[in-house]
Amino acid sequence: MKFEKKIYGDPLVNAIIAKAEGQKTHSRPYVWVSGDKEYSHITGGVILPKIDVPGFLLTIAVRSESNIIECLDEYESMDAYELIKKAQGIQTEYGVGVIQNWWGNPEELMSLVNEKNIEGNPVYISAPIDSNQKDAFQIYIARLVVGLSETYQTFFINNCQRLRNHISSFVPDGSERADKNPAIYLAGSIIHTLLLARPWEQAVETIQLIPTEFDEFQLYEQEQRKINLYHQLYGMTV
8 A cells, every 4th residue: 555544642632632623623633644645534536638738636635734735646538438447547546545535527437437336446526616607617726726826825736747738838828728638728727626525634612413302393394284285175285
């Protein structure tokens, strides 16, 4: 396995300390270790190829302590099935539980993923934050540009040379399209999602579930009987 899980601290103690210090969140009590690198979160993303543009796969990690994001692996292919097989291979290589989901378009990916998931080692797809917005690609471009800026750099490409080439040749002019720039879209969407969701953190406050009282349930039952009666008598609901 490429990564090992290093557990430290106690979740309850961490939560109490964070609450005492006025923090809304605290870091999960474990990191993923490979050599001298420690990552608080590792994830990936997949985007399918188009007729004239290859699809892309990225794995990205968040350094513990600094929250710097860096590219770990990349893969480019015109074969959609090869991308899914690559994702499965990476899950096996990285280790159990390291990558819990991949970011991408569930509507496009799930039919392919489900075929491969029959073989075991399932690949789970989640939609990136703001992917339903009309200007999603512009949001992701802006996030990528800021992440790579010298002043506020939070994203390091490292040895992901294909991604580096795509970014170097990309010229934002307001008319760019996501389907023509899958690598740019994918990198920006993952970085944007990570920085907003911060999945390596846990909330200090928990929401206490309030059970339904018997009287409330009885009122609900009465209302349902009333609706059913109207439907039987008049063929309508209230």
